[in-house]
Amino acid sequence: MKEEILEKLKTLAESAKYDVSCASSGTTRKNTPGGIGNTAGWGICHSFTEDGRCVSLLKIMLTNYCIYDCAYCINRRSNDIRRATFSVDELVELTIEFYRRNYIEGLFLSSGVINNPDYTMERMVRVVKQLRTVHRYNGYIHMKSIPGASEQLVREAGLYADRLSVNIEIPTEQNLKMLAPEKDHKSVFAPMLYIQQGMLENTEDRQKHRSAPRFAPAGQSTQMIIGATDDTDKQILNISSSMYQRPSMKRVYYSGYIPINTNDNRLPALVKPPLVRENRLYQADWLMRFYEFKVDEIVDDKFPNLDLEIDPKLAWALRHPEHFPVDINKADYAQILRIPGIGVKTAKLIVVTRRYGRLTSDSLKKMGVSLKKAQYFITCNELAAVNVNDTSPEYVRRILTEKKFAKGKDNRQQMSLMFDP
Amino acid sequence: MIIFRYDKTFDGLLTAVFDAYNRKTFPQRLIGEEELEPLFTDECYTVITDEAKSTRVWQGLRKKLLTISCNMLRYVWLSELPGSDELIFRYMRKAFDSKHSIEMNFADDDVLEMRNLAKKVDKERCRLIELVRFQKAADDIFFAPVSPDHNTLPLTLEHFTDRFADQKWIIYDTKRNYGYYYDLKTVTEMTLDSIQLFPEGKLDEKLMAEDEKLFQDLWKGYLKSMTIKERINLKLQRQHMPERYWEYLTEKQ
Numbered sequence: 001m002k003e004e005i006l007e008k009l010k011t012l013a014e015s016a017k018y019d020v021s022c023a024s025s026g027t028t029r030k031n032t033p034g035g036i037g038n039t040a041g042w043g044i045c046h047s048f049t050e051d052g053r054c055v056s057l058l059k060i061m062l063t064n065y066c067i068y069d070c071a072y073c074i075n076r077r078s079n080d081i082r083r084a085t086f087s088v089d090e091l092v093e094l095t096i097e098f099y100r101r102n103y104i105e106g107l108f109l110s111s112g113v114i115n116n117p118d119y120t121m122e123r124m125v126r127v128v129k130q131l132r133t134v135h136r137y138n139g140y141i142h143m144k145s146i147p148g149a150s151e152q153l154v155r156e157a158g159l160y161a162d163r164l165s166v167n168i169e170i171p172t173e174q175n176l177k178m179l180a181p182e183k184d185h186k187s188v189f190a191p192m193l194y195i196q197q198g199m200l201e202n203t204e205d206r207q208k209h210r211s212a213p214r215f216a217p218a219g220q221s222t223q224m225i226i227g228a229t230d231d232t233d234k235q236i237l238n239i240s241s242s243m244y245q246r247p248s249m250k251r252v253y254y255s256g257y258i259p260i261n262t263n264d265n266r267l268p269a270l271v272k273p274p275l276v277r278e279n280r281l282y283q284a285d286w287l288m289r290f291y292e293f294k295v296d297e298i299v300d301d302k303f304p305n306l307d308l309e310i311d312p313k314l315a316w317a318l319r320h321p322e323h324f325p326v327d328i329n330k331a332d333y334a335q336i337l338r339i340p341g342i343g344v345k346t347a348k349l350i351v352v353t354r355r356y357g358r359l360t361s362d363s364l365k366k367m368g369v370s371l372k373k374a375q376y377f378i379t380c381n382e383l384a385a386v387n388v389n390d391t392s393p394e395y396v397r398r399i400l401t402e403k404k405f406a407k408g409k410d411n412r413q414q415m416s417l418m419f420d421p
Numbered sequence: 422m423i424i425f426r427y428d429k430t431f432d433g434l435l436t437a438v439f440d441a442y443n444r445k446t447f448p449q450r451l452i453g454e455e456e457l458e459p460l461f462t463d464e465c466y467t468v469i470t471d472e473a474k475s476t477r478v479w480q481g482l483r484k485k486l487l488t489i490s491c492n493m494l495r496y497v498w499l500s501e502l503p504g505s506d507e508l509i510f511r512y513m514r515k516a517f518d519s520k521h522s523i524e525m526n527f528a529d530d531d532v533l534e535m536r537n538l539a540k541k542v543d544k545e546r547c548r549l550i551e552l553v554r555f556q557k558a559a560d561d562i563f564f565a566p567v568s569p570d571h572n573t574l575p576l577t578l579e580h581f582t583d584r585f586a587d588q589k590w591i592i593y594d595t596k597r598n599y600g601y602y603y604d605l606k607t608v609t610e611m612t613l614d615s616i617q618l619f620p621e622g623k624l625d626e627k628l629m630a631e632d633e634k635l636f637q638d639l640w641k642g643y644l645k646s647m648t649i650k651e652r653i654n655l656k657l658q659r660q661h662m663p664e665r666y667w668e669y670l671t672e673k674q
Binding site: 042 | 525530550551580584638640643647648654
């Protein structure tokens, strides 16, 4: 029996790992008398795997059998992999026992589609319902919504789960059709809309009755695969930007394509996953959410893909040297956010501290400004320093991307003072 | 140079503040009862901890500072770093002397350092909450050894008491040789006489509950399956989960 559970767990975890959403944040819930568990609004990462990603939830599939044959998915029906299914009781017990040992914050439940979307969704809802009602479990639950599921089942899931999500995967419709002819964007956006509506109605209900049960309090999220198709960063970020217009969408995740189904020639033959591009996309995502950037400031028709060598904020600053130098002591918060080398926390520190007195570059350094970058873009009205308009954006770019030589390994020849005529 | 001797407790520190204002002499250094006086000492005054005095100082601070800053004082105290008590003393003095709030003036080295130390302690508190691993013993008590750098165990109790309200647990700080026991009703501080219960950082197999080994194996197997081999980055893993915590981590045993 023990062997069987271990094998099932390994198989179904292997199948679930490409869904990169890992957050356990977004909602704070206290325990109830006789219950177990609570949630921390800031999200807790209990462990980290060797690929550096955080493990916050028990990320698992209820089953990895699937009727669909999407080219990019490891569980597609034409792949010959080990298949397994958990029973509702097995999964619930596993979740609770892991939770008791402080291994996990909660459950992340996904599934391959068996029979049809509604059949699959109904079985998943059974798991989360049992956790909440029978075991009085108050920890975190993140549940996937199956594309094509009915509104009623999505609504029911929202009563028990903290976060619901449904993945776009392929950014553009025609590429989706090429890789997964059985699917379309409509079946993905429909559950997103149900979740959004469910949350809006719930907000109204709770204004009338404080004790109305909450619907998906941590909102929804989604994911796009990067590098499996020829979609540009401009297309990807425009989708993210329109997603974030809805208040219920909390996060968009970008998953660098891992070449798994290598003999399918609809997919690119990558040597290694596009990790740098994925990192730049996350940086661009942060610019939109925390740094008050609009998407067409980051990418546009002239620059449809993000620069891999430098981060998107620096790239914007070098394209727009007319906004600099910024006077640290006078500029407003939005302008300070735009300075390369200054993050949100430091920007807030600056705005709060300068009310006590003039800030110098010395105090900026202590507060955590990366002067190496920022020096070209700010002025503290001290002694003259080189800034981006005195020299040129190209020069600044060259300085900042120069590879550093380790001490002793500098094999650039030192010029000799003696020279042979 | 003026120095004060005190008993290295927080109440002692508050009493030292009271005495300093009372005598109108402010120390440059604070030393413990057993320590030697440093060179160039002009005057060494011994502080006798007095609860009435320390309460007065604390209430004065509560009036002057935001609650969040008072919490910050507690955090920096629990950091147990050398010099942190003198830093707190200077901060409290600045708080009292200034007419307006000094709390947001991060251009001042002491205010900035207080914030940074408090952040450090808070970071370790979060790490503790993340990395505590319970092992179920045969008598149904969940046991977890830890050894944090700073004395952050008391800061995590509220979280664990709420979350694991229906199971008995013990979290034990092996570095400082004390821990807390929750018996389904209240949390009490306790000390174990011998910590030979866990060679190699985990409970002896004889003392474990029946299915404990199974769940430990399941957890290790799960983590291994979750790794995406094409993205292996051990440096990143170590950055998030420093090696000094690995001794008591189930998955690394």
